[in-house]
Amino acid sequence: xxxxxxxxxxxxxxxxxxxxxxxxxxxxxxxxxxxxxxxxxxxxxxxxxxxxxxxxxxxxxxxxxxxxxxxxxxxxxxxxxxxxxxxxxxxxxxxxxxxxxxxxxxxxxxxxxxxxxxxxxxxxxxxxxxxxxxxxxxxxxxxxxxxxxxxxxxxxxxxxxxxxxxxxxxxxxxxxxxxxxxxxxxxxxxxxxxxxxxxxxxxxxxxxxxxxxxxxxxxxxxxxxxxxxxxxxxxxxxxxxxxxxxxxxxxxxxxxxxxxxxxxxxxxxxxxx
Amino acid sequence: xxxxxxxxxxxxxxxxxxxxxxxxxxxxxxxxxxxxxxxxxxxxxxxxxxxxxxxxxxxxxxxxxxxxxxxxxxxxxxxxxxxxxxxxxxxxxxxxxxxxxxxxxxxxxxxxxxxxxxxxxxxxxxxxxxxxxxxxxxxxxxxxxxxxxxxxxxxxxxxxxxxxxxxxxxxxxxxxxxxxxxxxxxxxxxxxxxxxxxxxxxxxxxxxxxxxxxxxxxxxxxxxxxxxxxxxxxxxxxxxxxxxxxxxxxxxxxxxxxxxxxxxxxxxxxxxx
Amino acid sequence: xxxxxxxxxxxxxxxxxxxxxxxxxxxxxxxxxxxxxxxxxxxxxxxxxxxxxxxxxxxxxxxxxxxxxxxxxxxxxxxxxxxxxxxxxxxxxxxxxxxxxxxxxxxxxxxxxxxxxxxxxxxxxxxxxxxxxxxxxxxxxxxxxxxxxxxxxxxxxxxxxxxxxxxxxxxxxxxxxxxxxxxxxxxxxxxxxxxxxxxxxxxxxxxxxxxxxxxxxxxxxxxxxxxxxxxxxxxxxxxxxxxxxxxxxxxxxxxxxxxxxxxxxxxxxxxxx
Numbered sequence: 001x002x003x004x005x006x007x008x009x010x011x012x013x014x015x016x017x018x019x020x021x022x023x024x025x026x027x028x029x030x031x032x033x034x035x036x037x038x039x040x041x042x043x044x045x046x047x048x049x050x051x052x053x054x055x056x057x058x059x060x061x062x063x064x065x066x067x068x069x070x071x072x073x074x075x076x077x078x079x080x081x082x083x084x085x086x087x088x089x090x091x092x093x094x095x096x097x098x099x100x101x102x103x104x105x106x107x108x109x110x111x112x113x114x115x116x117x118x119x120x121x122x123x124x125x126x127x128x129x130x131x132x133x134x135x136x137x138x139x140x141x142x143x144x145x146x147x148x149x150x151x152x153x154x155x156x157x158x159x160x161x162x163x164x165x166x167x168x169x170x171x172x173x174x175x176x177x178x179x180x181x182x183x184x185x186x187x188x189x190x191x192x193x194x195x196x197x198x199x200x201x202x203x204x205x206x207x208x209x210x211x212x213x214x215x216x217x218x219x220x221x222x223x224x225x226x227x228x229x230x231x232x233x234x235x236x237x238x239x240x241x242x243x244x245x246x247x248x249x250x251x252x253x254x255x256x257x258x259x260x261x262x263x264x265x266x267x268x269x270x271x272x273x
Numbered sequence: 274x275x276x277x278x279x280x281x282x283x284x285x286x287x288x289x290x291x292x293x294x295x296x297x298x299x300x301x302x303x304x305x306x307x308x309x310x311x312x313x314x315x316x317x318x319x320x321x322x323x324x325x326x327x328x329x330x331x332x333x334x335x336x337x338x339x340x341x342x343x344x345x346x347x348x349x350x351x352x353x354x355x356x357x358x359x360x361x362x363x364x365x366x367x368x369x370x371x372x373x374x375x376x377x378x379x380x381x382x383x384x385x386x387x388x389x390x391x392x393x394x395x396x397x398x399x400x401x402x403x404x405x406x407x408x409x410x411x412x413x414x415x416x417x418x419x420x421x422x423x424x425x426x427x428x429x430x431x432x433x434x435x436x437x438x439x440x441x442x443x444x445x446x447x448x449x450x451x452x453x454x455x456x457x458x459x460x461x462x463x464x465x466x467x468x469x470x471x472x473x474x475x476x477x478x479x480x481x482x483x484x485x486x487x488x489x490x491x492x493x494x495x496x497x498x499x500x501x502x503x504x505x506x507x508x509x510x511x512x513x514x515x516x517x518x519x520x521x522x523x524x525x526x527x528x529x530x531x532x533x534x535x536x537x538x539x540x541x542x543x544x545x546x
Numbered sequence: 547x548x549x550x551x552x553x554x555x556x557x558x559x560x561x562x563x564x565x566x567x568x569x570x571x572x573x574x575x576x577x578x579x580x581x582x583x584x585x586x587x588x589x590x591x592x593x594x595x596x597x598x599x600x601x602x603x604x605x606x607x608x609x610x611x612x613x614x615x616x617x618x619x620x621x622x623x624x625x626x627x628x629x630x631x632x633x634x635x636x637x638x639x640x641x642x643x644x645x646x647x648x649x650x651x652x653x654x655x656x657x658x659x660x661x662x663x664x665x666x667x668x669x670x671x672x673x674x675x676x677x678x679x680x681x682x683x684x685x686x687x688x689x690x691x692x693x694x695x696x697x698x699x700x701x702x703x704x705x706x707x708x709x710x711x712x713x714x715x716x717x718x719x720x721x722x723x724x725x726x727x728x729x730x731x732x733x734x735x736x737x738x739x740x741x742x743x744x745x746x747x748x749x750x751x752x753x754x755x756x757x758x759x760x761x762x763x764x765x766x767x768x769x770x771x772x773x774x775x776x777x778x779x780x781x782x783x784x785x786x787x788x789x790x791x792x793x794x795x796x797x798x799x800x801x802x803x804x805x806x807x808x809x810x811x812x813x814x815x816x817x818x819x
Contacts, residue, residue, distance in 0.1 A: 314563065
């Protein structure tokens with residue numbers, strides 16, 4: 001892959017209150033002066049590998065060539081490996097080997113090669129983003145020989161997150177789809193870990209949304225319509241639609257579905273139709 | 274307008290917790306590899322078109338050439354238009370047609386042309402920032418023929434926010450200025466939707482600030498001095514001054530006027546002198 | 547110092563909810579179209595010069611050539627000076643003269659020259675980041691004659707923060723180290739204003755952490771182990787280690803030391819071993 005300008009896409013759980021993100025940028029600019037850095041987000045909840053993997057998988061299909069640098073790393077300082085994975089489309093993914101970047105890499109084509117990143121030997125405590133991941137991402141963005149970032153390992157050995165369980169069953173003459181909540185965005189739209197085709201058929205007028213008991217308790221059931229777009233709903237009305245990522249989403253027009261129904265990432269939802 | 278380097282100025286209510294902003298950056302970098310993206314802010318409260326318009330109008334006079342991309346879009350998915358507006362100084366403003374960018378565009382010279390952006394026809398649900406606005410902003414930043422982003426429309430048809438009402442009346446021998454609060458910044462400075470010349474004269478020693486009933490109730494009246502600068506106040510003292518945007522502002526030296534007086538965006542204030 | 551590409555490193559207490567940071571970026575891009583701007587952080591608590599100085603001192607050793615622009619400025623609008631300081635390694639530091647950037651500048655080599663920035667004469671109220679600091683940083687990044695930003699002053703006249711007091715005493719056969727908390731990061735790691743060598747020796751199995759009374763009251767004492775890295779701790783166990791900045795830090799593996807022990811920036815801690 002030859003780039004007119006080196007690009008690094010950067011996602012983490014570092015937040016923006018500290019200088020972590022800025023220091024990683026500084027290291028990248030020092031190593032690759034003409035780099036363009038695209039911050040995907042640094043708002044992943046601390047240590048939430050699953051949320052980071054979901055966010056990355058949503059973003060990557062819309063990005064051009066470049067190196068993806070992803071850091072959500074509860075195992076920092078442990079024996080977990082730091083890796084660079086080469087996807088079928090030529091992009092490199094640099095990340096801890098904890099399942100964070102693998103789904104996005106595989107969605108970019110089969111992972112054709114992987115390398116375990118070298119660690120600086122003389123540092124007892126490291127800030128791995130600064131000392132391990134950024135140097136590797138910078139080197140790959142600058143077009144260095146991949147062998148320089150570390151030794152090759154079998155892509156089959158890469159750590160994979162357990163799949164989220166989506167089930168579909170009959171209850172009398174009704175279909176019950178049970179799916180984990182994959183994402184609640186800033187606007188309160190609730191994305192399920194289920195593809196749009198698994199949900200109720202277009203035009204279903206009465207889709208019952210059943211929420212698992214959660215704290216604090218709120219409304220536990222809600223009727224929604226299966227619609228094509230926000231515009232098919234009245235203001236404040238709840239709907240189920242295929243969102244811009246092809247996933248099933250629960251939304252409220254000009255309102256927050258998460259607040260209306262009392263939903264948070266991590267829980268599960270049943271849709272009944 | 275010929276640019277040495279394409280620039281896109283980007284403002285939204287997307288926040289930074291999700292990957293929305295990052296994906297828009299990714300699309301822009303894919304389309305225009307040498308683009309410089311300036312994030313004005315993504316902290317506009319969700320769906321608050323007025324707050325976005327105020328922020329954009331404050332920022333734009335200080336920016337150089339480039340394309341302004343502004344997205345605060347409660348009507349996403351409805352029939353509201355997405356537009357590109359060309360200002361008298363040659364800058365393009367790409368935004369939903371809801372009044373968000375018009376004040377800033379008009380402050381950059383009369384709007385001389387407008388186009389309605391094409392929507393991707395094959396997508397039922399869209400992430401308009403990614404699929405509609407960013408491609409148009411990127412095309413214009415790259416110098417594409419404006420006709421390529423959509424059909425021309427009459428600039429007179431563009432949606433305009435209702436003006437904020439500022440009134441001035443006599444109460445005996447005193448002047449009462451009533452003005453909406455346009456902005457409360459991070460430091461608690463309170464900017465009114467009134468120009469500095471509408472306020473009390475320089476040197477006025479007793480300016481009474483009267484606050485509308487708000488929840489939670491706090492101090493409702495406060496005496497302030499009309500000063501030229503923060504330095505004319507004692508620590509913790511309240512003042513009224515012409516701020517760096519030429520607007521009337523209520524401030525507390527090394528403190529938060531918003532907290533001291535109990536003010537929030539959306540309310541109104543009376544100044545009496 | 548000749549740069550292949552002009553770089554500005556930018557730290558402030560502006561936050562990201564308003565357009566302050568964006569406007570400063572806009573001014574820099576207008577003045578220096580090919581500039582690379584690295585945002586170190588804008589999450590310094592409002593007016594907290596000490597926290598800004600600590601953050602900057604942690605970041606700067608890892609950055610390449612460029613101009614450092616730092617703004618945490620409780621004295622804005624007062625008689626405090628705005629300065630540019632040249633460090634021994636050739637980097638310029640542009641900041642209010644309140645101690646914010648001096649530690650980082652001195653860590654980059656002795657401050658060899660300093661200039662007091664000119665203020666725009668025709669503006670009563672200024673947004674100093676936009677009107678004073680960014681123009682100076684841009685000029686220096688573009689390679690302008692330093693004399694153009696302002697008159698030379700004696701580096702010895704620069705304002706310096708009072709040092710943080712770290713004490714070490716004997717209590718019977720035990721050592722008591724008392725140190726202020728310099729930083730609590732997003733993950734709840736607690737960095738002390740003490741170098742790693744001042745702390746308990748490697749391998750100390752029982753380090754008592756004594757917390758000053760704080761509101762709200764929480765656990766006031768905790769036993770921790772002196773370890774080399776997070777990996778030497780069990781999940782949820784507290785430790786004391788030399789962090790990635792060479793400072794003594796209190797941590798909890800895959801947890802928040804700040805929450806566990808009830809620590810906040812600004813307080814002090816005693817370590818006893």
